[in-house]
Amino acid sequence: MNERxxxxxLVDGELPPAERDALVRRMEREPALxxxxxxxxxxxxxLQHEAPSAVDLSARVMAALESEPVxxxxxxxxxxxxxxxxxxxxxxxxxxxxxxLTLGVAMVWxxxxxxxxxxxxxxxxxxxxxxxxxxxxxxxxxxxxxxxxPQVALNDTDRESAYMLAHAEYSERxxxxxxxxxxxxxxxxxx
Amino acid sequence: xxxxLLAGLLLVLGGLAAAATPASTPVPAPVPTMQDWLNHxxxxxKSLNYQGDLVYVHGGEVSNLRxxxxxxxxQEWEHLVKVDGHGAEVLRGGNDVIFRNxxxxxxxxxxxxxxxRPRKLAxxxxxxxxxxxTSISPGSRIAGRAAVRLQLTPRDQDRFGYEFYADKATGxxxxxxxxxxxxxxxxxxxxxxxKIGPAVGLDDYQAARAAEPANHLPPLPAAPxxxxxxxxxxxxxxxxxxxxxxxxxxxxxxxxxxxxxxLAWQLWMPTGFAQLGPVRHKRINGAAIxxxxxxxxxxxxxxxxxxxxxxxxxxxxxxxxxxxxxVSRQRxxxxxxxxxxxxxxxxxxxxxxxxxxxxxxxxxxxxxxxAPVLP
Numbered sequence: 001m002n003e004r005x006x007x008x009x010l011v012d013g014e015l016p017p018a019e020r021d022a023l024v025r026r027m028e029r030e031p032a033l034x035x036x037x038x039x040x041x042x043x044x045x046x047l048q049h050e051a052p053s054a055v056d057l058s059a060r061v062m063a064a065l066e067s068e069p070v071x072x073x074x075x076x077x078x079x080x081x082x083x084x085x086x087x088x089x090x091x092x093x094x095x096x097x098x099x100x101l102t103l104g105v106a107m108v109w110x111x112x113x114x115x116x117x118x119x120x121x122x123x124x125x126x127x128x129x130x131x132x133x134x135x136x137x138x139x140x141x142x143x144x145x146x147x148x149x150p151q152v153a154l155n156d157t158d159r160e161s162a163y164m165l166a167h168a169e170y171s172e173r174x175x176x177x178x179x180x181x182x183x184x185x186x187x188x189x190x191x
Numbered sequence: 192x193x194x195x196l197l198a199g200l201l202l203v204l205g206g207l208a209a210a211a212t213p214a215s216t217p218v219p220a221p222v223p224t225m226q227d228w229l230n231h232x233x234x235x236x237k238s239l240n241y242q243g244d245l246v247y248v249h250g251g252e253v254s255n256l257r258x259x260x261x262x263x264x265x266q267e268w269e270h271l272v273k274v275d276g277h278g279a280e281v282l283r284g285g286n287d288v289i290f291r292n293x294x295x296x297x298x299x300x301x302x303x304x305x306x307x308r309p310r311k312l313a314x315x316x317x318x319x320x321x322x323x324x325t326s327i328s329p330g331s332r333i334a335g336r337a338a339v340r341l342q343l344t345p346r347d348q349d350r351f352g353y354e355f356y357a358d359k360a361t362g363x364x365x366x367x368x369x370x371x372x373x374x375x376x377x378x379x380x381x382x383x384x385x386k387i388g389p390a391v392g393l394d395d396y397q398a399a400r401a402a403e404p405a406n407h408l409p410p411l412p413a414a415p416x417x418x419x420x421x422x423x424x425x426x427x428x429x430x431x432x433x434x435x436x437x438x439x440x441x442x443x444x445x446x447x448x449x450x451x452x453x454l455a456w457q458l459w460m461p462t463g464f465a466q467l468g469p470v471r472h473k474r475i476n477g478a479a480i481x482x483x484x485x486x487x488x489x490x491x492x493x494x495x496x497x498x499x500x501x502x503x504x505x506x507x508x509x510x511x512x513x514x515x516x517x518v519s520r521q522r523x524x525x526x527x528x529x530x531x532x533x534x535x536x537x538x539x540x541x542x543x544x545x546x547x548x549x550x551x552x553x554x555x556x557x558x559x560x561x562a563p564v565l566p
Contacts, residue, residue, distance in 0.1 A: 156505065156506070156508065157292070157294065158298060159497075159505070159532075160508075160517060161290055161292050161298045162298045162480075163493070163495055163517070163532055163534050164515070164517075164534060165281075165288060165290050165298055166473065166480070166482055166493065166495070167484065167491075167492075167493040167534045167535065169288055170467065170468065170471065170482065170484040170493060171467065171484050171486060171491040171493065178236070178245060178258060178364055178367065178380055178382070179364075179367050179380050181258075181269070181271050181281045181283070182245055182247045182254075182256055182258075182271065182380045183247070183249075183378075183380075183513065183514075183515055184279075184281055184290060185247075185254070185256055185271055185272070185273045185279040185280070185281055185290075186247035186249065186252075186254040186256065186273065186380075186513075187249065187512050187513065187515065188273065188279035188290075188292045188293055
């Protein structure tokens, strides 16, 4: 895995802990590397539609980015060799064009939005007798601002649909493909 | 007999045996194992283009669906539509998953491209024999195609059994049956007609997407100023002391990976389950949700934690539809409240036990100064 792929995996939360720690140590020493991480992080946030929308300029740039065909439209066939990271790395490349316009705004957002960021615990498995137990972080202590409570709570039907959908999306099973989403659609009239 | 003499004798015997073996004897092809088939099946589902009619049966209900799946070399694009009843539709592609339910409302969330998902399945499958007895046999034809039947019978009462019918030519799953602990079918999904190959194109997906009234869809979440969700999930906090800046300008998140302020749910779960990917923070239709997914390679479940207002705690809920158990429980700690939910293909009693076990050990004192963690 090259440096960019490592950073990409870090942003996706998929870098093994040992590699992650080594990369973080390098980023503390190498500003260029940390700049790359920051750009990837912004690109990822944009692709996940999680970028801030309150700032006009940023919102306009994000809207432009969202219109990039690589994000919203299927590629033309024929086939190419699968290379999953290419998609958002390419989009991040698109971000670079906009970076000259957005970087200042984005940095302000980063600085203002996360003055004291702390990391949420990644689930860790502990053992108690014969059964494993797992720790799943619900939130960070002290983060009791209203942002964690939705203004309008999900109703039971929407919650169940949303949870079924998320479960189907994040499960990786041997029967991926037809079964998880067939369940979502097939059970929809029961909810 | 001296060691040297014995070694010489063995060498001569070995040479004779080698000489007696014809050089042209074909080496038999290795017989695919259950793990090989399941890996093949998972990869085929993601990487092939296919379109067909599906029948989904659960609890005496029958649904007819039409599925189109295209892999364009980089991403998957999928359209699944329920063609009877009031209709329902799932559109996946371009980092986006949209579900329109029969009542007309829609749920939209950002997705993880399948090819970027953690490749832990193979690792889990290597442990599968501990939890399932397996057998492979020729299967009957499914949707006109020769199939191989893969049977997995659970060795304990904590999970269900499976019968998979994989396409002999491509490995694609053609039919799946889930069985309860007594071997009785709980649900089945099967193609009744299927076309596999590059002739399946993007037309269906594009038409469905174009027909999607954009203004009927909830917008994808724009992160509020105080919440940024990235691969290394982090949030602003108003309680911790200002973190030191570093010369590179790198957010101090990375320099202090595990602060002691973290809260964490503690769960019981059956043996053999491991976490898939990181704990994820999502906004779904405006609600802030934390979720983690676990799998033993076949069976999976997701644990959801949704922060809710203490005065508006949603009702607890539990049911089993087909193979899917859904159990939600209320949790209150001090002035905070959550709805925790388990969704997965598990016996209801197991899902209940997982949800009931959710607790917050070691909650920092300021959060629970006035009330103990419940239950």
